[in-house]
Amino acid sequence: MPRPGQVKLPVGDRxxxxxxxxxxxxxxxxxxxxxxxxxxxxxxxRHRLLPARVVVYFVLAxxxxxxxxxxxxxxxxxQGLEREGRWAKAWRVPTTAAFGRARLRLGPEPLRAxxxxxxxxxxxxxxxxxxxxxxxxxxxxxxxxxxxxxAGNAGFFGRPGTSRGQGRSAYPQARVAALxxxxxxxxxxxxxGPLSVHETGLAQGLFPALTEGMLVLADRGFCGLDLxxxxxxxxxxxxxxxxSVVVLPVVEPLxxxxxxxxxxxxxxxxxxxxxxxxxxxxxxxGQDGGEGTVYRLITSILDPREAPAAELAALYAQRWEIxxxxxxxxxxxxxxxxxxxxxxxxxxxxxxxxxxxxHHALRDLMHKAALRDGHDPDRISFTRTLRIVRRHVTxxxxxxxxxxxxxxxxxHA
Numbered sequence: 001m002p003r004p005g006q007v008k009l010p011v012g013d014r015x016x017x018x019x020x021x022x023x024x025x026x027x028x029x030x031x032x033x034x035x036x037x038x039x040x041x042x043x044x045x046r047h048r049l050l051p052a053r054v055v056v057y058f059v060l061a062x063x064x065x066x067x068x069x070x071x072x073x074x075x076x077x078x079q080g081l082e083r084e085g086r087w088a089k090a091w092r093v094p095t096t097a098a099f100g101r102a103r104l105r106l107g108p109e110p111l112r113a114x115x116x117x118x119x120x121x122x123x124x125x126x127x128x129x130x131x132x133x134x135x136x137x138x139x140x141x142x143x144x145x146x147x148x149x150x151a152g153n154a155g156f157f158g159r160p161g162t163s164r165g166q167g168r169s170a171y172p173q174a175r176v177a178a179l180x181x182x183x184x185x186x187x188x189x190x191x192x193g194p195l196s197v198h199e200t201g202l203a204q205g206l207f208p209a210l211t212e213g214m215l216v217l218a219d220r221g222f223c224g225l226d227l228x229x230x231x232x233x234x235x236x237x238x239x240x241x242x243x244s245v246v247v248l249p250v251v252e253p254l255x256x257x258x259x260x261x262x263x264x265x266x267x268x269x270x271x272x273x274x275x276x277x278x279x280x281x282x283x284x285x286g287q288d289g290g291e292g293t294v295y296r297l298i299t300s301i302l303d304p305r306e307a308p309a310a311e312l313a314a315l316y317a318q319r320w321e322i323x324x325x326x327x328x329x330x331x332x333x334x335x336x337x338x339x340x341x342x343x344x345x346x347x348x349x350x351x352x353x354x355x356x357x358x359h360h361a362l363r364d365l366m367h368k369a370a371l372r373d374g375h376d377p378d379r380i381s382f383t384r385t386l387r388i389v390r391r392h393v394t395x396x397x398x399x400x401x402x403x404x405x406x407x408x409x410x411x412h413a
Contacts, residue, residue, distance in 0.1 A: 022389065022392040022393045023361055023362070023365050023389050023392065023393075024057070024060050024061070024064065024358065024361050024393070025057075027118065027357075027360070027361035027364060027365075028056075028060070028114060028118060028357065028361070030053060032114070032117065032118070033053050033056050033057070033110075033114070034053060036110045036113040036114045036117060037052040037053060037056065037110050039110075039113055040107070040109040040110045040113055042105070042106055042107070042109070042110055050094055050098065050099070050102040052105075052106055052110070054077075055099075055102045055103060055105075055106045056106065056110055056111070056114070057077065058073060058074065058077060058099065058102075059103065059106070059111065059350060059351070059354045060354050060357060060358055061073050061076060061077055061393070062341075062351075062354065063333070063334075063351065063354040063355045063357075063358045064333075064358050064389070064390065064393065065390065065393075066333065066334050066335055066338075067335055069096065070095075070096040070099040070100070071093050071094075071095070071096060071099075074093045074094060074099070075093055076393065100343075103342075103347055103350065104344065104346070104347065106350065107346050107350065108346050108347075108349035108350035108353060111349075111350050111353040111354050111357065112349070112353050114353075114357060115190065115353050115356060115357055115360075118357070118360065119186070119187060119188050119189075119356065119357070119360045120186075120188050121136060121138070121181040121184070121186055121188050122181065122184050122186045122363070122364050122367045123136065123181055123183050123184050123186075123367065124371075126371070127183055127184065127367065127370075127371065127377065128183070128370075128375075128376040128377070128378075129182075129183040129376055129377075129378060130181065130182070130183025130184060131183070132215055132307075132311075132315055133306070133307065134213065135213060135214060135215035135237060136181065136183075136213055136214050136215070137181070137182040137183060137214075137215055137217065137315075137318050138179055138180060138181055138182060138188075138210070138214050138215070138216050138217070138236075139179070139180050139182055139216070139217040139218065139318070139319045139321060139322035140177070140178070140179050140180075140203055140206060140216060140217075140218050140222060140231075140322070141177070141178065141180075141199070141218070141219065141319075141322045141323070141326070142175060142176060142177040142178070142199025142202065142203070142221075143175075143176055143178075143326045143330070144160075144173040144174065144175050144176070144195065145173060145174045145176060145330070145338070145340055145348075145352060146171040146172075146173055146337075146338065146339045146340065147171055147172045147173060147174055147339065147340050147342070147348055148171075148172075148339065148340065148341065148342065148343050149170065149171055149172065150172075150343045150344070152343065152344045152345055153172040153342075153343070153344070153345060153348060154172040156194060156345040157172045157173060157174045157175075157194045157195055157345065157348070158172060158173070158194050158195040158196050159171070159172050159173065159195070160173055160195060171339060172195075173195050174192055174193070174194070174195070174340075174348050174349075174352065175192070175193050175194065175195050175197060175198075175199060175202060176190060176191070176192050176202070176352060177190065177191050177193075177199045177202035177203045177205075177206060178190045178191075178206070178322070178325075178326070178356075179206050179209055179210070179216075180321065180322040180325045182217070182318045182319075182321040182322070183321075183377065183378070184363055184364075184366075184367045184377050185321060185324065185325040185328065185363050185377070185378075185382075186360055186363045186364065186367070187325065187329075187356050187359060187360055187363075188209060188360075189205075189206040189208075189209035190206070190352075190353070190356055191203070191205040191206060192348075192349050192352050192353070199221065199222075200221065200222055200224065200227055203222065203227065203231075204227075204230060207230050207231050207233065207234065208234065210231060210233075210234045210235075210236040211234050211235055211236060212234065212235030212236065213235075213236075214236040214237070215236070215237045215238070215239060215301075216231055216236050216237070216238050216239070216240075217239050217240070217315075217316060217318060217319040217322075218231075218238070218239075218240040218241070218319070219240075219241050219319060220241045220242060220243050222240055223240060223241075223242045223243060223246060223263075223298075224265075224266070225263055225264060225265040225266075225274075225276055226265065228240070228263065228276060228300075229276065232300055237299070237300045237301050238298075238299060238300045239297055239298075239299045239300075239301075239312060239315065239316060240297065240298055240299075241295060241296065241297055241316065241319075242263075242296050242297070242298055243296075244294065244296065246263070246296070248261040248262075248263070248278075248280050248296070248298070249261055249262065250280075254279075254304050254309075255304070256304040256308045256309040256310065257281075257282075257309045257310075258279050258280055258281045258282075258304055258309040258312075259279070259280050260277065260278075260279055260280075260302065261277075261278055261279070261280045261298070262275035262276060262277055262278060263275065263276050263278055263298065264276070277302060278298040278299065278300065278302075279298070279299050279300075279301065279302050279304070280296060280297070280298055281295075281296075281297040281298075281299065281309045281312050281313055282294065282295065282296050282297075283295050283309075283313045295313070295316070297312060297313070297316055299312060325359075328359065328382045329355055329356070329359050332382060332383050332386060333355060333358065333359060333362075333386060334355065340352070362382070362385055362386060362389060363377075363382075365385065365389070366380045366382070366385050
């Protein structure tokens with residue numbers, strides 16, 4: 001009998017061949033994990049208790065079961081092994097310190113590479129609410145994650161000022177910018193950086209993921225000629241809100257109420273030597289009898305017949321889907337008052353990409369379930385899906401993700 005904290009493995013078996021995480025193993029199969037580990041130069045030169053594949057799955061599980069200790073997460077990975085019998089050698093659950101060292105060895109690169117390989121928009125033509133006319137709706141925005149108060153995190157990521165402008169806040173913070181598919185909440189591009197880097201600076205790294213056939217929504221913080229042109233470079237169309245102080249000369253009013261105009265770089269405000277043509281949509285939202293809030297949108301879709309002003313005004317509300325997505329990750333997947341657990345900057349980046357990978361796997365699952373049952377993905381509860389997947393993982397953990405015999409897969413059992 002194995003001692004407490006140990007699991008015995010059949011002769012010739014490696015733990016990395018037997019760990020399974022239900023939906024996460026299907027989203028990120030072992031062969032793919034091995035490929036990105038090799039690409040990033042993290043293949044072990046000697047046998048370890050925690051090989052790289054195990055550590056990748058552990059970090060993913062850590063972000064699925066956030067709030068559980070390292071050793072408890074490890075037990076969730078292997079708790080099904082003791083039910084299989086025919087044990088030959090013992091595997092002791094490593095200590096928290098051992099997992100910490102293994103995470104440092106792995107680094108953030110394999111998780112970032114895995115995200116780049118897997119995380120794509122998931123909607124198809126018949127996905128409800130995913131498109132406007134011929135364009136896939138996506139949104140760009142940024143957020144921050146609170147970090148443990150260590151010298152390494154504070155030195156690399158920095159701290160925000162307090163709300164009263166005096167002193168510094170309790171936690172260092174990492175800034176994240178992301179692209180989200182509005183109709184499915186799938187995050188398909190992300191950048192992580194220090195707090196001193198504005199979200200628009202991080203967004204420059206996102207724009208290569210924007211392609212023809214996308215319509216990109218953004219709030220006022222993303223206005224700027226250089227940013228606008230960078231976002232358009234891949235062929236995407238844009239619909240961005242701009243601040244009231246931005247000068248938008250009226251060229252000629254159009255029948256739908258919008259008007260052509262132009263934007264210039266802030267440094268070229270007076271000469272306006274290198275303008276970019278845009279179309280402006282203005283409207284007011286507010287309670288009856290009140291002044292309301294004036295919204296000014298600019299779009300790269302210059303022909304109002306392709307996208308009438310009233311439709312664009314209604315469409316802009318879809319930008320809030322990225323706010324809901326970030327809330328799913330930080331509040332529901334991570335928990336209220338989320339503070340990441342990583343003590344070092346490289347661990348922070350690794351952990352953030354693991355959170356995004358787990359969220360993408362959940363959202364992809366929800367999208368497939370919605371299509372199968374003829375529902376809008378927005379009508380499926382993220383919180384309930386998260387609970388179901390957690391139960392599924394603990395029920396299936398450690399059953400081999402590889403076929404046990406021809407034509408039979410454990411996940412289909």
